[in-house]
Amino acid sequence: MSVPVIPGAPLTFGERVRQFYKRVFIDYWPYWAACLAAGVLNIVLLAYWGSAWGVTGELTRWGGHIISAFGVDAKSWPYFQEIGLEGSPLERTSGYLTIGMLGGALVGALLSGNFRIRMPQQRRRLVQGFVGGLLSGFGARLAMGCNLGSFFSAIPQFSLHGWLFMLGLFPGTYLGVKLALHPWVMGPPTRRSAGARRAAPSTRWQPYAGAAVAALIALWAWRAGLVEPAFGILLLFGTGFGFIIQRGRICFTAAFREMWITRQGELARALAMSMAVSTLGFAALISRGIGGNMQVASLGVFVGGIIFGVGIVLAGGCESGWMYRSMEGYVQLWMAGLGTITGATLLAWAWHGLGIYDLLVAGWPAVNLIDAWGWGGAIFGTLALLAAWYALVTWWESLPSRSVAAPAVAPGAAHRAPAFTGGSPQPAPHQRPS
Numbered sequence: 001m002s003v004p005v006i007p008g009a010p011l012t013f014g015e016r017v018r019q020f021y022k023r024v025f026i027d028y029w030p031y032w033a034a035c036l037a038a039g040v041l042n043i044v045l046l047a048y049w050g051s052a053w054g055v056t057g058e059l060t061r062w063g064g065h066i067i068s069a070f071g072v073d074a075k076s077w078p079y080f081q082e083i084g085l086e087g088s089p090l091e092r093t094s095g096y097l098t099i100g101m102l103g104g105a106l107v108g109a110l111l112s113g114n115f116r117i118r119m120p121q122q123r124r125r126l127v128q129g130f131v132g133g134l135l136s137g138f139g140a141r142l143a144m145g146c147n148l149g150s151f152f153s154a155i156p157q158f159s160l161h162g163w164l165f166m167l168g169l170f171p172g173t174y175l176g177v178k179l180a181l182h183p184w185v186m187g188p189p190t191r192r193s194a195g196a197r198r199a200a201p202s203t204r205w206q207p208y209a210g211a212a213v214a215a216l217i218a219l220w221a222w223r224a225g226l227v228e229p230a231f232g233i234l235l236l237f238g239t240g241f242g243f244i245i246q247r248g249r250i251c252f253t254a255a256f257r258e259m260w261i262t263r264q265g266e267l268a269r270a271l272a273m274s275m276a277v278s279t280l281g282f283a284a285l286i287s288r289g290i291g292g293n294m295q296v297a298s299l300g301v302f303v304g305g306i307i308f309g310v311g312i313v314l315a316g317g318c319e320s321g322w323m324y325r326s327m328e329g330y331v332q333l334w335m336a337g338l339g340t341i342t343g344a345t346l347l348a349w350a351w352h353g354l355g356i357y358d359l360l361v362a363g364w365p366a367v368n369l370i371d372a373w374g375w376g377g378a379i380f381g382t383l384a385l386l387a388a389w390y391a392l393v394t395w396w397e398s399l400p401s402r403s404v405a406a407p408a409v410a411p412g413a414a415h416r417a418p419a420f421t422g423g424s425p426q427p428a429p430h431q432r433p434s
Contacts, residue, residue, distance in 0.1 A: 024247075025111040025207075031270035034248020038241065039274035042153060043281035045237050046291045049093065049230070052157065052282075053241060054149030055101065055319050056140040056344055057083055058094040063345030065089075078357075079141075079348040093234045096224065100238020101320075103217050105327035107239070108246030110210030113203030117329045122187055125316075128180075129332040132315025133322065133339025134346070136308050141347040142356065143168070143304030144295040146319040147252035147312075150305075152271070153293075155386075156278035157286065158378045160297040160367035163385070165305040172309015173256040180313050214239075242324065251321030253312040265393035272390040279382050286370070297367045300360030315339065 011019065029037075038053075046052045064074040064085045075085050089095030109115045120126065140146035143165050145154060151169075154162030179185055217239050225232025244250065255268040286292040295301070312318040315336035317325055322340065326333040351357050369378040 025108075026113070029244075029248040031248060031250075031267045032273060034244055034250050035267075035270040035274035036277065037248070038152075038244050038250065039278040040281075041237070041240055041244065042156075042278055043285070046282060046285055048233065049237075050290055051293060052149075052153035052291060053097075054094075054145055054153060055098055055323075056137065056146040056149065056340070058089065058092070058098045059137070059319075059341050060141055060344040060348055061085055061092075061094075062089065063341045064348065066341070067345060074345075074348070077348055077352070079351040090224075090231075093228075093230050096231050096235040097238040097241075100217070100235040100240075101242035101245075101323055102238075102327060103213065103235075104239035104242025104244075105246040105324035106242075107210050107214045107217070108243045108324070109328045110206045110213060112210075112247075113206045115203075115206055115327070115329050116201065117331065119331050124185075124187055125332045126335045128185065129315050129335035130339040130342075132176075132311045132313070133336035133341075134343035135311025135339075136315055136318065136336075137311070137340035137343025137345075138347045138350075139172075139304040139307030139309075139311055139343075140319065140340075141304070141344045142360070143301045143308065146308065148319060150295070150301065151252070152275065153278075154295070155382065156275050156282040157291060157293055158279075158282075158369040158382060159294045160369060160372075161295040161301045164297055164301040165308075168302045168305020168307075169256050169309045170259075172306040172311075173253070173313055174260050174309075175306070176310040176313025177257060177260045179310065185314075242327075245320045246324040246327065249324075251325075252318040253316075253321050256309065257313050259393070259396060263397050263399065265397045268393040269390050272386045272393075276383055276386045279379065279386070283375075283379050287375075292368070292370075294366040294368050296361055296364045298361045298364035300356070300364075303360060311343070 042053045060083065061080075064077075064080050065088065068074045068085075074080055089099065106115075136146070140150070143150045144161070145151070145165070147169075150165040151162055154165065217235065221232035221235045221239075223232075224235060250267070252271070255265075255271055258264045258267070282291060312321070315322060315333070316330075317333055317336060319340065322333040322336040326337050347356070369381065372378075373381055
């Protein structure tokens with residue numbers, strides 16, 4: 001005999017637990033909540049590690065290891081002598097951080113029942129993903145960091161090169177949209193016939209698999225911590241970042257790309273808010289001698305930002321974007337990840353092999369805004385510029401809409417832009433994929 005539900009009656013403990021699970025592990029998080037969580041975790045990471053969130057430096061080392069396995073003496077390249085190529089990913093804290101990101105994204109995808117192998121209808125998307133990843137990897141390492149190391153973590157650390165990279169993202173993503181929407185790239189429209197459509201496989205097993213993966217990561221962190229405490233802790237930090245970007249759908253590509261397609265600025269505003277919080281947290285740490293990583297503010301950073309912007313739009317995701325979406329089973333983003341490692345490794349060779357360092361980087365200084373403007377000027381100047389970005393996005397959103405050829409938006413996703421992969425929209429937000 002069922003117990004009648006009394007309107008207005010307090011929820012039972014079991015109902016509260018199920019409601020909590022749904023909000024945290026099934027529904028996508030609001031952009032502001034996910035970005036704020038990433039910003040706060042980045043502050044804690046800097047306090048512990050002395051270095052902020054970044055990923056492409058480690059991915060470049062992975063490329064160096066791969067080509068070394070084929071007999072190439074990558075260790076002799078000046079670029080690898082600068083960033084280091086000793087040991088393996090399991091002997092570097094940055095390796096554990098990066099692996100943890102992939103693991104955390106996989107945990108998030110499984111717990112939400114969002115893992116499924118997704119092959120693009122047009123096979124050209126696989127090539128597009130690889131080429132886009134190659135460009136983004138090349139551009140990121142030319143700029144000495146991707147959207148994480150040279151933007152999300154660089155600007156709050158008062159490094160001028162972060163602002164140069166951001167300036168490059170605007171024309172880069174604009175050109176990327178123009179290329180991605182070109183008929184030669186888009187190709188003819190394709191639709192699956194009703195007979196070819198198949199029912200989605202059951203996802204009931206996925207939460208159990210996600211819990212198992214989370215337990216294995218925790219066990220690995222404990223075992224790695226016995227060898228070196230930082231290994232286990234950085235693995236957990238990476239897992240946290242991976243889980244956050246998957247739950248919040250944090251892909252920096254959308255923050256810039258959607259300016260040119262849908263004019264939606266929700267993610268951009270959330271990033272600006274999060275980076276403002278990081279600025280205050282980082283300032284407190286830097287004043288105590290923790291962090292403050294500066295990179296050369298060169299023409300190469302601006303050019304790298306442009307190349308990176310083009311690449312992430314073509315690939316369908318930035319470094320954080322392709323990492324979490326590849327763990328959801330998007331094959332195009334697997335190719336983007338492979339392309340990123342390839343492009344970053346190509347830049348490591350071209351750094352001196354093609355004279356890129358002498359052409360675009362040599363002679364430019366590393367500019368610390370604290371030294372240039374003083375503490376007050378650096379803090380309030382950074383906050384003011386982030387507020388200006390927030391206001392610019394809001395103003396741009398309010399302009400009359402234009403007729404822009406854009407990919408279709410999934411039903412119910414009008415308030416959140418799709419992850420554009422050349423005609424492959426992402427699932428509607430706050431809904432489990434069918």
